Amino acid sequence: MTAGIHLPQAGPASSGDAMTRAAVLAEDLGYADVWVSDHVAVPTGAEYPPSAYIYEPLVALTWVAACTHRVGLGTTVLVLPMRNPLVLAKMVASIDQLSNGRIILGIAAGWLEAEFDALGVPFVERGARTDEAIEIMKRVWTDDHITADFPVHGARFVSMRTKPQPTGHVPLWVGGHADVALARAIRVGDGWHGAFLSPEQTGRRVKKLRAERPESSFQISMRTRWDALEDDHDIILAEIDHYQEVGVTHLVPEPRQRTADGYLRAIEAQADLLRRAGVTMTG
DSSP states (O other): OEEEEEOSOBSTTOOHHHHHHHHHHHHHHTOSEEEEOOOSOOOTTOSSSSOSOBOOHHHHHHHHHTTOSSSEEEESOEEGGGSOHHHHHHHHHHHHHHTTSOEEEEEEOOOOHHHHHHHTOOGGGHHHHHHHHHHHHHHHHHOSSEEEEETTTTEEEEEEOOOOOOSSOOOEEEEOSSHHHHHHHHHHOSEEEEESOOHHHHHHHHHHHHHHOOOTTSEEEEEEOOOTTTSOHHHHHHHHHHHHHHTOOEEEEOOOOSSHHHHHHHHHHHHHHHHHTTOOBOO
16 A cells, blocks of 8 residues: 645645645655645535635646655546646646656546536536546547547547657546446546545445456555544554555545644654554555
8 A cells, every 4th residue: 555645735724835845745754646636616605625725736736746856746636527638638748747757647527516617517518528538638648640529529630739748658547436437447547546435435446446457556546534633543543454455555645734834744643654554655
């Protein structure tokens, strides 16, 4: 098992300086990667996300890429159908090139209908848009002089070129807990990235995933709400063991601290717990 950490990208603890300090600390502590979340617009009174103050994820990753050298740079998760896939492919490839191949693209189809409405993207098309967007991105990352039609997005390529391409293969970790999301991860993903499920809930999904994707290179990742400054350490350690038992290979804890200094202390404390549980951190 390896582990990353969510950066202070949203809410009162977030700032450019906080993300820089957290990313550098995570790299020094041996975390495998650092992660950011995605929401463009949040309706007033929404139960989740807890804050509408969220730095744009790819901008945030570009920012921390410039101050780090080793850690992977992940999205947990990018809402793919809300974005133009050609522009997104260019942005991801650019970050990958500038960071020497460190990006991990976690994606999902999304769930917040009001956010789609604000962007003028049909919510009912999110599944089809997700699948075609993945097809477009993979095509432009690996091909050149492309001629193709993509009807869901109404896009036509006639001998199109889009450079730079990524330094190598961009890992695509598919999020979502429904059967359709698991099927997408099996079909086109390099891993599955869940969020906030119990070990028991996770285990049922891991069985479905491993039945079709048994290879060790296929990652099973889970984002958690652990805060090592506030939560019982014995409970966290027990849950880490339980996640390992059900087949999780990667963890992304997300501290809940509301100040930058508190967030950094939580990152340090979480690293200690992960090592106590036998997590190898960087793999």
